[in-house]
Amino acid sequence: xxxxxxxxxxxxxxEIFERLNLEDMRIVxxxxxxxxxxxxxxxxxxxxxxxxxxxxxxxxxxxxxxxxKKDIEIINYSKLVDLIMQEFDKIVWY
Amino acid sequence: MGTLMIGILTRPYxxxxxxxxxxxxxxxxxxxxxxxxxxxxxATYILKKKQKEFARKYHYEPKIKELIEKGVEIVGCxxxxxxxxxxxxxxxxxxxxxxxxxxxxxxxxxxxxLFIGEE
Numbered sequence: 001x002x003x004x005x006x007x008x009x010x011x012x013x014x015e016i017f018e019r020l021n022l023e024d025m026r027i028v029x030x031x032x033x034x035x036x037x038x039x040x041x042x043x044x045x046x047x048x049x050x051x052x053x054x055x056x057x058x059x060x061x062x063x064x065x066x067x068x069k070k071d072i073e074i075i076n077y078s079k080l081v082d083l084i085m086q087e088f089d090k091i092v093w094y
Numbered sequence: 095m096g097t098l099m100i101g102i103l104t105r106p107y108x109x110x111x112x113x114x115x116x117x118x119x120x121x122x123x124x125x126x127x128x129x130x131x132x133x134x135x136x137a138t139y140i141l142k143k144k145q146k147e148f149a150r151k152y153h154y155e156p157k158i159k160e161l162i163e164k165g166v167e168i169v170g171c172x173x174x175x176x177x178x179x180x181x182x183x184x185x186x187x188x189x190x191x192x193x194x195x196x197x198x199x200x201x202x203x204x205x206x207x208l209f210i211g212e213e
Contacts, residue, residue, distance in 0.1 A: 006208070008114070031110045056117065077121035084206050085096050085127060093210045 002026060004088040007033035007044065012094055014043045025049035026088065028080065029072075034058050038067045045070065054080065096205030097128040101197065105136035107152050109213040112140060116157045118208075123164045130204070131161075132197045134171035135212060138178055141170045143186045155186060162188035169196065 003022045008031040036042040037053045051072045104111040147153040172191045
């Protein structure tokens with residue numbers, strides 16, 4: 001089962017996030033959550049999860065591609081729809 | 095193609111959640127999916143017509159109308175909107191009011207579900 005966490009804010013409870021451990025986890029950074037893609041020691045990197053970041057929200061915040069850490073995939077809304085409808089089994093807004 | 099159900103509790107003003115929902119719903123309907131949006135709690139404030147635009151900030155009514163024209167089904171939780179003194183006559187045209195049972199029935203029928211809580 002593919003479990004997707006849509007992180008939409010910069011500050012979330014790391015303790016609860018720490019307890020989220022599933023085999024096939026995906027993290028999608030949206031809205032202010034996109035800032036995590038630029039933070040070296042963000043808790044999102046402690047997970048064994050594929051990470052995506054929403055391009056429209058990067059642009060809205062003036063974040064450049066070069067500032068994005070590690071191998072985070074930049075996606076747009078169209079790609080997010082495909083992921084939701086074709087790959088993610090469960091989706092959580094966090 | 096499938097059916098995407100989005101439930102949202104967030105108020106329209108003071109949060110960007112509605113920007114996300116509108117953009118996601120638009121992208122999904124344009125790709126041929128069916129999209130339903132269930133508004134409950136303070137999200138029901140977005141259902142009201144005659145919203146006034148102030149300096150192009152957070153002006154949702156035209157975006158909601160665009161989604162409806164594209165075929166997105168937007169539904170207000172009956173008890174939530176009535177609790178807030180919002181009647182169906184106040185709604186943007188094309189929006190309907192349904193009891194909570196509608197939400198659960200459609201939740202189970204949807205292929206994918208995303209629920210966005212309060213901010």
